[in-house]
Amino acid sequence: MRPTTRRTLAAVVTGVAAALGAAATPAAAAGAVPVPVPLDGAETALGMELPEVTGALPVPTAGAPEGPRYVEGRLLPERTLPQLPVQAGLPGADVRQPLPRVLGDDFDHAALDAPAAELRTLAPGLSLDAPLTAPNPEALGLPSAKLPEVGVLTPVLQTGPVADLGVGPGL
Secondary structure, three states, X not given: OOHHHHHHHHHHHHHHHHHHXXXXXXXXXXXXXXXXXXXXXXXXXXXXXXXXXXXXXXXXXXXXXXXXXXXXXXXXXXXXXXOOEEEEEEOEEEEEEXXXXXXXXXXXXXXXXXXXXXXXXXXXXXXXXXXXXXXXHHHOOEOOEOOOEEEEEOOEEEEOOOOEEEEEOOO
């Protein structure tokens, strides 16, 4: 292959990779994907106003686990199986129900707004130690026997969901 052909091919591949990377970035950067619920057909078929419903589905992203820590006097590191952090969110919803002026002229709809809430989790982990001590120089470098140690690192779940329920003018 001639050098000019190689350069042209490299430029085309670089351009395609940049275009694909730019197209994939907004979807990966979004915290939640909006999901509209189309009720127009049911509204027409039933001959009445139905609520407007939209939702938001979170996009989970896995983080980097904190690596094992080596502790003096142990053969195996602490946090043998590290905890995996995952960040996402709780699904959100926005529901607006028309009201036929039941509460007066100023109130046309009842609404429930529950935005997607941040959710931070840590998967369970495992910490264990072998039934041997570190090599003992006084015993010609041989390890001594001891009781094995096993510990489970508890999972973590943190969130703060909110919701707003109210009535107001307009739809």
